[in-house]
Amino acid sequence: MDTNRSGAEPSGRSRQGIVWAGAVIAAAAVAAYHNSLAAQFNFDDGPAIVDNSTIRHLWDLGAVLSPPPGGATVSGRPVLNLSFAVNYAISGRAVWSYHVLNLLIHILAGLTLFGIVRRTLGFNRGMGCQPMISIKHGLAAHATFISFAVALIWTVHPLQTEAVTYVVQRAESLMGLFYLLTLYGFIRYADESEGERRKAEGGKAKVEGGSMFSLSAFRFPLFSISACLLGMGTKEVMVSAPVIVLLYDRTFVAGSFREAWRLRKKYYAGLAATWILLLCLALGTGTRGGTAGVNTGVDPVSYWLTQFPAVVHYLVLAFWPTPLVLDYGMQLAPSAATVVPSLLVVAGLAAGSVWLLTAKTRNLRAAGFAGAVFFAILAPTCLVPVVSQVVAEHRMYLALAPVVTVAVVGGYLLLARAWEKAGKSGAPLRSYLVLCLAVAAGLGFATARRNEDYRTSLSLWTRTAEEVPLNPRAQYNLGQVLDQQGDRPAAMEHYRAALRLKPDYFEAHTNLGIALADAGRWPEAIAEYEQAVRLGPGFAQTHYNLGNAFLHLGNLTEAIACYEEARDLAPDDPNVYFNLGVALTKAGRVAEAIPAYEEAVRLRPDSLQAQIDLAYALTHFDRLPEALPHFQVAARLEPDNPEIRNNLGCALAQLGRTAEARVEFEAALRLAPNDAEVRANLAHLPGTP
Numbered sequence: 001m002d003t004n005r006s007g008a009e010p011s012g013r014s015r016q017g018i019v020w021a022g023a024v025i026a027a028a029a030v031a032a033y034h035n036s037l038a039a040q041f042n043f044d045d046g047p048a049i050v051d052n053s054t055i056r057h058l059w060d061l062g063a064v065l066s067p068p069p070g071g072a073t074v075s076g077r078p079v080l081n082l083s084f085a086v087n088y089a090i091s092g093r094a095v096w097s098y099h100v101l102n103l104l105i106h107i108l109a110g111l112t113l114f115g116i117v118r119r120t121l122g123f124n125r126g127m128g129c130q131p132m133i134s135i136k137h138g139l140a141a142h143a144t145f146i147s148f149a150v151a152l153i154w155t156v157h158p159l160q161t162e163a164v165t166y167v168v169q170r171a172e173s174l175m176g177l178f179y180l181l182t183l184y185g186f187i188r189y190a191d192e193s194e195g196e197r198r199k200a201e202g203g204k205a206k207v208e209g210g211s212m213f214s215l216s217a218f219r220f221p222l223f224s225i226s227a228c229l230l231g232m233g234t235k236e237v238m239v240s241a242p243v244i245v246l247l248y249d250r251t252f253v254a255g256s257f258r259e260a261w262r263l264r265k266k267y268y269a270g271l272a273a274t275w276i277l278l279l280c281l282a283l284g285t286g287t288r289g290g291t292a293g294v295n296t297g298v299d300p301v302s303y304w305l306t307q308f309p310a311v312v313h314y315l316v317l318a319f320w321p322t323p324l325v326l327d328y329g330m331q332l333a334p335s336a337a338t339v340v341p342s343l344l345v346v347a348g349l350a351a352g353s354v355w356l357l358t359a360k361t362r363n364l365r366a367a368g369f370a371g372a373v374f375f376a377i378l379a380p381t382c383l384v385p386v387v388s389q390v391v392a393e394h395r396m397y398l399a400l401a402p403v404v405t406v407a408v409v410g411g412y413l414l415l416a417r418a419w420e421k422a423g424k425s426g427a428p429l430r431s432y433l434v435l436c437l438a439v440a441a442g443l444g445f446a447t448a449r450r451n452e453d454y455r456t457s458l459s460l461w462t463r464t465a466e467e468v469p470l471n472p473r474a475q476y477n478l479g480q481v482l483d484q485q486g487d488r489p490a491a492m493e494h495y496r497a498a499l500r501l502k503p504d505y506f507e508a509h510t511n512l513g514i515a516l517a518d519a520g521r522w523p524e525a526i527a528e529y530e531q532a533v534r535l536g537p538g539f540a541q542t543h544y545n546l547g548n549a550f551l552h553l554g555n556l557t558e559a560i561a562c563y564e565e566a567r568d569l570a571p572d573d574p575n576v577y578f579n580l581g582v583a584l585t586k587a588g589r590v591a592e593a594i595p596a597y598e599e600a601v602r603l604r605p606d607s608l609q610a611q612i613d614l615a616y617a618l619t620h621f622d623r624l625p626e627a628l629p630h631f632q633v634a635a636r637l638e639p640d641n642p643e644i645r646n647n648l649g650c651a652l653a654q655l656g657r658t659a660e661a662r663v664e665f666e667a668a669l670r671l672a673p674n675d676a677e678v679r680a681n682l683a684h685l686p687g688t689p
Contacts, residue, residue: 014144018118021148022111025155029107032156032444032451036165037099039454043326043477048073048084048168050093055085069285071388073168076285079233080171098167105173106164110155112180113401118147119187120252120366121409142429146412149436154404156444158321163397165454166326171235176398178231179241179377182271185224186245189267190253192220225270232278237398239278240376242271251357251369291388302332303385308342309333310391311378317393318403321443324450326464328391329471350375363413370402408436457481465494472502480511488515506535510542517549525549540570547579556587574603578610585613590620601630608637612644615651624655635664642672649681658685 041050049055052074054063067074067081074081083101091097122143154160163172224245231238246260246268254260261268287293294300317324333339353371356364377399381392412432419428453463461478468474479494495512498505513528529546536542547562563580570576581596597614600607611634618627631648638644649664665682672678 017144021144021151022114025110025114025148025152026107028152028440028444029103029110029155032447033103033106033164035448036103036161036451036454037096039095039099039165039167039451040456041093041095041167042454042457042460043166044073044168045166047071049088049098052081052084055081055088058085058089071288071291073171075288076236076281077171077234078281079230080174080235083170083174095167098170099165102164102167102170102173105170105177106155106160109173109177109180110151112177112184113154114147114151116180116184116187117150117405118143119191121147145429145433146409149433149440150401150405150408152440153408153436153443154401156440156447157318157400157404158324158443158447158450159317159393159396159400161324161447161450161454162326162392162394165451166394169394172237172394172397175231175235175238178227178234179238179398180401181227182224182231182241183245183248185220185227186248186267189220189224189264190249193263221267221270225267225274228271229274229277232274233281236278236282237377237380237395239275239380242268242274244373244376245271247357247369247372251365292384292386294385298385298387299332300385302334303390304383305333305336305339305343306331306390307382308339308346311346311382312342313391314378314393314396314399315403318396318400319407321446323467324393325467326393326460327389327468327471327474327477329468329473330387330390331470332390367406367410370406373402374399458485470501472498472505472508475501476505476508476511479508483511483515488519491515492519504535506532506539509535510545513545513549517545517552522549522553526553538569540566540573540576543569544573544576544579547583551579551583551586554586556583559583560587572603574600574607574610577603578607578613581610581613581617585617590617593617594621605633606637608634611637612647615647619651624651627651628655640671642668642675642678645671646675646678646681649678653681653685661685 047068047070052068052072054067054074056063058064064082064085065078067076067078069075074084084098087098087101160173163169163176228238228241231241246257249260249264250257254263287295336343349371353368353375356368357372359365359368378395381395386392412428415428415432453460458478458481461474461481464471465474465478475494475498479491479498482488482494483491492512492515495508495515498508499512502508509528509532513525513532516522516525516528526546526549529542529549532539532542533546543562543566547559547566550556550559550562560580560583563576563583566573566576567580577596577600581593581600584590584593584596594614594617597610597617600610601614604610611630615627615630615634618624618630628648628651631644631651634644635641635648645664645668649661649668652658652661652664662682662685665678665685668678669675669682
């Protein structure tokens with residue numbers, strides 16, 4: 001329940017204002033993101049959602065809470081995986097429900113931020129129940145309206161689109177929601193425990209430091225710890241939440257770390273215990289499929305240096321959110337000298353935050369806390385190298401909150417001071433709210449425009465390639481999209497553009513080879529496949545692709561060698577065995593082809609061509625009794641194929657099973673009445689009139 005400075009419940013008018021503020025925040029979010037609901041699945045949505053078999057059955061919690069390992073976004077994040085399972089149960093692979101839940105999560109996060117900022121601006125229980133900010137400017141009295149402006153701007157800010165519209169980045173927004181709920185739960189806990197303490201003192205009851213005074217007092221500590229635990233199961237960035245809660249307690253409530261621990265040691269022990277889950281999940285995923293960690297092939301020092309300009313860029317986007325980019329590429333800082341300006345900016349901000357935290361003035365300590373939150377949220381992805389994303393806008397989802405809070409609150413204080421110097425009476429709240437609403441309207445419009453980029457993979461990667469033309473992955477992904485849409489020439493141009501930027505781009509060589517092969521440009525395709533084999537010798541598909549190209553050109557010796565290499569790397573791939581059998585047959589090595597065909601049939605019994613080719617190979621050596629079952633399977637797989645029915649009839653006739661042969665020839669004749677070969681075979685059967 002909300003309280004004012006004296007601890008009383010808010011008036012009806014105040015409560016009505018809170019409800020209206022929350023409703024406007026939610027409505028603004030819907031308006032800004034209304035056009036995100038039709039956006040397609042993109043990029044990492046594939047392995048995390050579309051191809052994720054663990055989310056197919058919601059009530060199979062063993063599978064749902066064991067997301068696929070490797071580098072998928074859901075790996076090691078069971079709560080995130082569970083949320084996708086809920087969506088799959090609602091709409092399967094239809095994307096609308098995923099967007100609806102993403103938007104709902106974002107709205108709840110915005111409302112929670114509203115509650116946190118409002119309570120923080122209005123009260124400071126640890127210091128005589130005085131407001132956090134100097135009251136002469138009326139900020140505490142208007143905490144609802146200022147916190148409304150903070151939450152509204154944060155909610156509609158276009159920098160949030162990647163975490164809201166890009167479905168799989170729910171990892172960031174859901175973690176952000178749990179992070180905020182953890183802090184909000186603590187604030188409510190601190191409110192209630194302070195109220196219970198005063199009641200106890202008024203009744204002269206003995207109160208133990210840190211004890212919980214009634215059963216109902218357990219609700220907010222448990223709520224906060226539960227939210228923290230869920231956050232740990234959503235994304236690793238949650239690691240700093242217990243520390244930030246303790247810092248909040250020290251800054252706004254208890255006044256010191258020692259007093260915070262004395263009053264709430266059991267609560268903090270519960271928060272710290274949530275790290276156990278995070279540790280277990282992190283150990284279980286290791287390097288997240290080679291995409292994160294210091295032993296993933298990326299130079300850690302270069303990565304760390306790159307984070308200084310990245311943080312400065314994030315701050316610039318917070319105040320001027322354009323251009324927004326899905327994928328910044330993997331370019332690392334070439335040297336320490338190139339990042340000196342941004343290093344000085346970041347170091348100055350970090351040092352300033354530490355200094356402000358030790359200040360005696362409440363306003364300065366609050367600013368220091370905001371700086372600490374900003375750096376704490378970004379620290380995990382700045383310190384642990386993420387190979388696939390050197391810079392990523394979604395990392396600013398929660399880190400944007402302290403930036404917006406400082407900007408809005410600081411802007412109000414500056415305006416109030418100017419208002420005061422101008423000799424005007426009262427507080428400039430109405431004028432400031434109009435300004436904030438105008439800013440929010442502009443940001444919301446920009447968010448809606450950015451959402452248009454996410455409508456299709458083509459529009460998203462086209463925009464990304466335009467904004468970061470030197471990003472090879474953007475060129476490659478745009479090529480893939482064009483390839484899937486049938487624009488093969490344009491796709492090849494983008495594959496080549498990616499290779500000019502990154503000559504050792506294995507996937508680009510592979511896809512360019514496939515595109516060239518489909519266009520009938522086999523020598524060029526072979527050149528690309530050979531490069532792919534050189535770059536990825538451990539991938540069976542590259543050897544298989546190269547073998548197919550050699551087979552098409554009749555280079556059977558080379559084709560067989562490639563297929564044998566692919567077979568050794570992928571012993572369970574039926575396609576490899578089948579094509580190996582084809583190459584061996586064409587090379588006149590039919591006896592060697594038979595085991596290859598047999599393995600292909602064993603691995604994929606419903607492969608029509610494998611059944612037929614195996615039957616023919618066995619027939620070549622007069623092994624008709626062995627060939628017959630394969631002809632019969634082929635006939636069952638495609639009963640309306642006259643050629644297959646005719647071949648089966650011939651096999652039966654040669655085995656002396658005349659009656660059965662007649663049935664097959666007659667069936668073939670019904671399917672192909674003018675087929676002279678079938679008529680001749682039927683005529684030569686004994687007993688035919």
